[in-house]
Amino acid sequence: MATLHERKHYREAIMKALYETTEGNRFLGVTGAKLRDDLQIPEQDLAAACAYLVGEGLVTVDWAQGNTPVMVTLTHQGIRLLEAEEEERG
Helix, strand or coil: CCCHHHHHHHHHHHHHHHHHHHCCCCCCEEEHHHHHHHHCCCHHHHHHHHHHHHHCCCEEEEEECCCEEEEEEECHHHHHHHHHHHHHHC
């Protein structure tokens, strides 16, 4: 199981990858397999990170049997959060 630092890193990496890949479009998503492979996140940790982000209202997830994320999509709230962070960075 991942450490607290790793869990936070996974969640941030997922959000960043979603935002960059979909260009902030909430009608587009990224497959769980692509996130897992591109970000090198173990499947169990990917599922845990996605569940956390769903709980925070930042993403929606279509789940397959066995708690595997099939499709992950940013919510309006998730996009607003990432846009605010982008504006802060300049």
